[in-house]
Amino acid sequence: MTNKTILNDAHRALGAKMVDFGGWDMPLNYGSQIEEHHAVRRDAGMFDVSHMTVVDLHGTRTRDFLRHLFANSVDKLKTRGKALYSCMLNERGGVIDDLIVYFLSEDFFRVVVNAATHDKDLAWIEKQARAFEVQVAERADLAMIAVQGPNARAKVQSLLSPATREAAAKVGKFAAVEGDGLFIARTGYTGEDGYEIIVAEKDAVALWSKLKDADVAPAGLGARDTLRLEAGMNLYGQDMDETITPWEAGLAWTVSLEPGRDFIGRAAIEKQKADGVSRTLVGLVMDEKGVLRHGQRVATPQGDGEILSGTFSPTLGKAIAFARVPAGANAGVEVDIRGKLVPVRLVKYPFVRDGKACEGI
Template sequence: MTVPSSQPGLRRSPLFSRYLDLGAKLTPFSGWEMPLQFQGIRQEHQAVRQQVGLFDISHMGKFVLQGGNPLKTLQTLVPSDLSRLKPGKARYTVLLNPEGGILDDLIIYRQEGEQVVLIVNAATKDADREWLQAHLPQTTSWVDDQDEHVLLALQGPQAQPVLQPLVNTDLAQLSFFSHRQVQVFGHPAFIARTGYTGEDGFEIMLASEAGQHLWDSLISEGVVPCGLGARDTLRLEAALPLYGQDMTAETTPLEAGLDWLVHLDRKGDFIGRERLEQQASQGVSQRLVGVQMRSRQIARHDYSLFHEGTPIGRVTSGGPSPSLGHNIALGYVPPELSSPGQALQVQIRGKLYEADVVKTPFYRRP
């Protein structure tokens, strides 16, 4: 069960006492009291890039839908074609409003029969639930697993050899964006080869007590505990968008660089289709691009982007890249200024600093 917080309105993971034991620096995040860092953001970042790191992501929304063919209904709520999604496979996609704006990004895991697992963002969980329940048939049963399970992300090139001795299945047979039910220490667990770091890895959902046991076992084996700080630098290097910053209800997937999620020619009607069809034929007014600073200055969220002294957009995410050794950002610019090599400027404390549009992702694992 979720541990009550001493801070009014903040929730705590079942692993909260482990944070304290490990000396974590804590921070509020989407209504939860979460670890920002343990050893330090840079050390945790490099652990994931070079070996393996462990994140507690139990704050994420976890929904189980069953009956009433929920996948058929979801097909009308997202721009991606779900008709080819087989049991044991997962699909990353976005929920859209009627204007084509992004309500949230999520992963849809199809299980056997008519059961579907959804993992959504913590900040949008309640709104997502209301939106989905308003569209799903009454014959679909709904389980909110937020308080019943721990969700861990084991990420890095050593994730498979570290996790393999603890599970009763051959992880080499689990391909990217595949999932299955397994046993961990004799306890049932849901495991998926997914993540948010740009590295290989797994996300494991299991009952709270078993999740605490798994956390303790992995930490005792030398796996580095990681907080939200490293999660953010890792996902930024991989150019993985953050909901609420890089995409919002005012941005469409075609503007946010998520064209590969939009399957206009492969599926029928869905909410937001008309706007996306219009953008596909007429073009978008802005695009999310990668930006690399030429100097040591850091482009932060909401800083203004300029071209030849004229404001043309804004930074949505930015910070140092521990893997690459320079400062990077994501931001929206007009499409005519979105090509790699395009010179821009970032306004930082009233001054303009040179930067360039670059190809994303900034980092690709070997």
């Protein structure tokens, strides 16, 4: 069965080309994916991300529970509204999902997980929550709209009441405020400033229309993918999964190995780190014409790897990719495109931040 977000009719009315994404009927684009990409980099665009799963966790031991559940440390969350990006690992250290967690009060944290992993995530969270007597409540009554781009915050703020506007204008990066019935988080998946707004389903269509009237460009999953890859952000299922540890997915920065916290998967990834990690995730740029794509073979002097996420970068005008390659590979790297070996450069990502190519790209 295909799921539809509350905005499905709105997408169709805008002439969206719809695709199946993780069991959801979602807009791929509304005409030109590249124009939508540029709208986000240069002005403001909006994405329906209501297919993502919002889970509210309640209980006096919620923080303790999340110390155990996540590879990143929720002890970094000291201020109400603050957010943290983390992986949730299995006992073998493989990534069950990546997510954002918001600290709302000592007995209330909110987690947003991916759509395609909905069932296994909820089953895992519920199973682990029992020992901590934490209540797990999926919020299917909520929709979510991401508004992203250099003018995104101003355009959203223009629609808010004075009090909420002030709060939203003041909120720092990677934190959220509430007001006007909205949960307004300064987070995103594009490398631009902006908000991800969680809204009651019944109010979502009206919010979408108001944003449209404020000249925020509707953008589909196609642009979302090129934007997040330019921004150097991983996509679950493509860049990592349950067979891949954070060390192998370029996510070491999200793992907190402070002493005394026994999170699920810790023993396995500590052992892997001690033994030596044989594969690593790298950024690639191809200066020649063509497009890097998922599944292409990457030849290095240290052995073969493969492209995980690859695309044409509309901002750079050339192909970029994430690849998993043998540790130590750094020069003499080529990608097999239809039988032809094409040289690529290993680069430090992100590729693009705040509308501009990063240094060395």
